[in-house]
Amino acid sequence: MTLVETGTRALLSAVFGPTAEGETSYAPRLLHLLRPDTLVLWDKGFDGNDFLASVTATRAQFLGRLGSNRRTPVLTRLADGSYLSVIAAEKVRVIDANTTVTCADGTVFTGSYRRLTSLTDAGRYPAAVLAVSTTSGGNTNLRITRSATRS
Numbered sequence: 001m002t003l004v005e006t007g008t009r010a011l012l013s014a015v016f017g018p019t020a021e022g023e024t025s026y027a028p029r030l031l032h033l034l035r036p037d038t039l040v041l042w043d044k045g046f047d048g049n050d051f052l053a054s055v056t057a058t059r060a061q062f063l064g065r066l067g068s069n070r071r072t073p074v075l076t077r078l079a080d081g082s083y084l085s086v087i088a089a090e091k092v093r094v095i096d097a098n099t100t101v102t103c104a105d106g107t108v109f110t111g112s113y114r115r116l117t118s119l120t121d122a123g124r125y126p127a128a129v130l131a132v133s134t135t136s137g138g139n140t141n142l143r144i145t146r147s148a149t150r151s
Helices: 023-033 049-057 127-135
Strands: 002-004 011-014 039-042 061-065 083-087 090-103 108-117 140-148
Touching (some): 108 127
Antiparallel strands (some): 002 011, 090 108, 090 140
C-alpha cells in the first residue's frame, strides 16, 4: 500500500506485508504522515468506522467512496443534493450521484456512486466538483447525470 501525493505523484511512503491481510490492514500504518492540510482520497472499502475515526483524529480532510451497503442517517439535506450525516460519532457529508464515465476508447460506464467527505460546506465544496474528484482519472470524461439523496 502506498501514500502518494496526487498533484506531483510523489511517493510519500509505502507499507508491505502478506497479501492475505489486505489493503485496509496496511492503511492505518500510513496515517501518521497525514497533516491538517492534507486531503485524503480513497476508494470504497476504506469507510470502516475505526479507519474513519483514525483519519479524523489526524485532522486531515477526506473524500472517498462509500460502500453502497452503508446506511447513513440524513441529518440535514443540502441544496446541492448531498446531505450531512454521522458515522461512528464523526460528522460527515454524503454525496450520491449517477455518474457516466467515457473512456478514451469510447467505452462507457454508468453507475451510482456514493462519496463520503469531511468537507461539509456545500457552498465551498459543491457535490458535482467532489464527485468528479473521486471518479475521473486517466483518459476519462465525466458527467454527473443526476444527483440524488438516499435515506
